[in-house]
Amino acid sequence: DSGVTQTPKHLITATGQRVTLRCSPRSGDLSVYWYQQSLDQGLQFLIQYYNGEERAKGNILERFSAQQFPDLHSELNLSSLELGDSALYFCASSVLTGNTEAFFGQGTRLTVV
Amino acid sequence: DQQVKQNSPSLSVQEGRISILNCDYTNSMFDYFLWYKKYPAEGPTFLISISSIKDKNEDGRFTVFLNKSAKHLSLHIVPSQPGDSAVYFCAAIDRGSTLGRLYFGRGTQLTVWP
Numbered sequence: 001d002s003g004v005t006q007t008p009k010h011l012i013t014a015t016g017q018r019v020t021l022r023c024s025p026r027s028g029d030l031s032v033y034w035y036q037q038s039l040d041q042g043l044q045f046l047i048q049y050y051n052g053e054e055r056a057k058g059n060i061l062e063r064f065s066a067q068q069f070p071d072l073h074s075e076l077n078l079s080s081l082e083l084g085d086s087a088l089y090f091c092a093s094s095v096l097t098g099n100t101e102a103f104f105g106q107g108t109r110l111t112v113v
Numbered sequence: 114d115q116q117v118k119q120n121s122p123s124l125s126v127q128e129g130r131i132s133i134l135n136c137d138y139t140n141s142m143f144d145y146f147l148w149y150k151k152y153p154a155e156g157p158t159f160l161i162s163i164s165s166i167k168d169k170n171e172d173g174r175f176t177v178f179l180n181k182s183a184k185h186l187s188l189h190i191v192p193s194q195p196g197d198s199a200v201y202f203c204a205a206i207d208r209g210s211t212l213g214r215l216y217f218g219r220g221t222q223l224t225v226w227p
Binding site for chain 2: 042
């Protein structure tokens with residue numbers, strides 16, 4: 001158990017819909033990262049938050065957004081969903097930014113039908 | 114722009130033999146490298162890391178080698194066991210950056226057969 005909790009584990013939704021993925025980082029970790037893993041793809045970095053502030057953006061679509069709340073949990077919002085958004089979405093957390101390894105949650109498997 | 118590359122999508126090794134997984138990177142600012150292991154339906158788990166000031170780091174059956182001049186690192190697993198069958202991701206980070214983002218390769222599926 002990495003200490004990072006992601007909910008839900010599985011999500012099936014229709015095209016055009018909006019979903020919210022939730023991540024609770026390890027206790028004490030201030031940095032939260034979101035990654036997407038599509039079929040045959042590596043881990044694509046989406047976005048990073050540190051202590052409530054956005055720190056870095058990767059290959060995140062405009063239809064996607066995220067935030068980190070005062071209690072440090074984070075949510076990834078995916079809207080106007082398309083079939084191609086079906087993927088595993090991972091959240092990771094670390095104590096600082098850039099100085100230690102990140103610990104991953106078990107992921108949310110999103111299926112858009 | 115793939116700054117970390119794992120050119121072998123798969124590797125098959127017999128139990129008891131050595132598994133060697135390779136990784137190349139392009140960004141000379143990377144100064145810390147990590148290997149993650151991922152089983153199906155689970156998140157990646159940290160396996161071993163190496164700082165750019167070293168060229169080797171060992172942890173039990175796992176050894177990571179870093180060749181900075183070639184921008185290449187490798188993970189050696191000796192002896193390989195069936196439980197090692199998983200996807201292995203190489204990752205790199207520029208600790209001097211305020212961003213702290215991990216850059217991942219696409220992964221190598223290791224299969225260890227009896």
